[in-house]
Amino acid sequence: MQLYQTLFSRFKEMYYASVTIGIIASSCIGSIAAMLILMNGYGLWQMFQLFLIVAVAMTYNATVLAQLKPKFIFNALLISLSASVIVITGYLLF
Numbered sequence: 001m002q003l004y005q006t007l008f009s010r011f012k013e014m015y016y017a018s019v020t021i022g023i024i025a026s027s028c029i030g031s032i033a034a035m036l037i038l039m040n041g042y043g044l045w046q047m048f049q050l051f052l053i054v055a056v057a058m059t060y061n062a063t064v065l066a067q068l069k070p071k072f073i074f075n076a077l078l079i080s081l082s083a084s085v086i087v088i089t090g091y092l093l094f
Contacts, residue, residue: 011074019064019073026080030057033084036091049087056083 011018033053037046060080063073 008071008074012070015070022073022077023061023064026057026060026077026084029081029084029088030054033087033091036088040091053084053087056080 030053034050037049037053040046057080060073060076063076
């Protein structure tokens, strides 16, 4: 919990820079996850996974554009990055 509070305080401190870097990171990590999904086929399961990754990444972008509260934007960024990293490690390890 201390790590979360520290990261969130830094996020709020440099809000505009953090949001910009977050958009770039979420898009890049999400596109790597999408590439790995599509490298393994074009079936219904892969399309569902692709939909989830794109939806989560775009949700973060939408929270930024809607100018929601910084805590909500930060949580959306964490969810977006976590989902993409989980998919990436899943495809690389298995």
